[in-house]
Amino acid sequence: MSNLQGKVAVITGGTSGMGLATAKRFVKEGAFVFIMGRRQAELDAAVKAIGSNVIGVQGDIANLADLDRLYASVKAHKGHLDIVFANAGLGEFAPIGAITEEHFDKTFNANVRGTVFTVQKALPLLKDGGSVILTGSIASVKGIPSFGVYSATKAALRSFARTWTNDLKDRRIRTNVISPGTIDTPILDPLPKEAIAGILSGVPMARMGTSDEIANSAVFLASDDSSFISGIELFVDGGAAQV
Structure with a gap:
């Protein structure tokens, strides 16, 4: 049986990269997904690429009215949620x-306010025993030059995962963080080859990760395979933040 058979999931930032790969994988594993993205054209393309068992809702997680529309759609079509993957964010x-x-x-x-309310507004629909997954980053522990504000937002999300693990324990809702390293997504396209080489020099596995590898980790944390795991930060980084 598929790991997420019959589950209902929300994925923010679901129109490209890690979010889109995860949406595709969730559907393959038997879930129905609601994806949210800011740009309608990209949202339509993502829904088409996923193919089935998906609804797209245009919106910005930093806009609470947009989040209300997202969850109104979930309530109207499915009536409940099992998984929230709060993946949307930005960095400059x-x-x-x-x-x-x-x-x-x-x-x-985007990264903190939007994520907090993505999760909080999901709670009335989220079933007891559900899974909340936050997208962190190795930047929160690496001290990357000129990336301080972004890094601080991801450190905040790590803190929330610990707090929410206690806040939601009576409902058996698990909150965990996936912290990617350098992942081969379109966001890296503008970087020169020398910059990419410099990044990879600090990765023990000597390569970038893939969006599918993030999706694999998200499936694990969303499924009952991780039923006794809550409050963790799972680094998917080829060892970059570990040695």
Whole structure:
């Protein structure tokens, strides 16, 4: 039997990269997925690529009204949730001394505020025994130059996973974090080859990860295979943050 047979999942940031790969894998494992993305054209393309057992809802997780529309769709079509993969986020470089109010607010609104309310607004629909998965990053523990604001947002999510593990224990809802390393997604396309080589020099496995490898980890944390796992940070990074 498939690991997620009959489950209902929400995936934010589900139109490309890790989110899209996870949505495809969830459906393959038997789940019905609701994906959320900001751009309608990309959302339509993602729904088409997933093919079945999927509904796309256009919206921005930093906009609480958009989240309300997302969960209204879940309630109307399925009536409940089993899995929340709070994956949407953004990151831009700015060293200390050049951080603007706009940069700070944009990053925290998307990565922290948006994630908090993605999870909180899901709770009335989320079944007892459900799974919450947050997308973190090795940046939260690596001190990457000029990436301080982004890194701080991901450290905040790690903290929330610990708190929510206790907050939701009476409902047996598990909260865990997947922290990717360098993953081969379109976001890296603008980087020169020298920059990619520099990144890979710090990865013991000497390669980038794939979106499918993140999806594999998400399936594990969403399924009953991880039934006694809560509050962890699962690094999917080829060893980059470990040695």
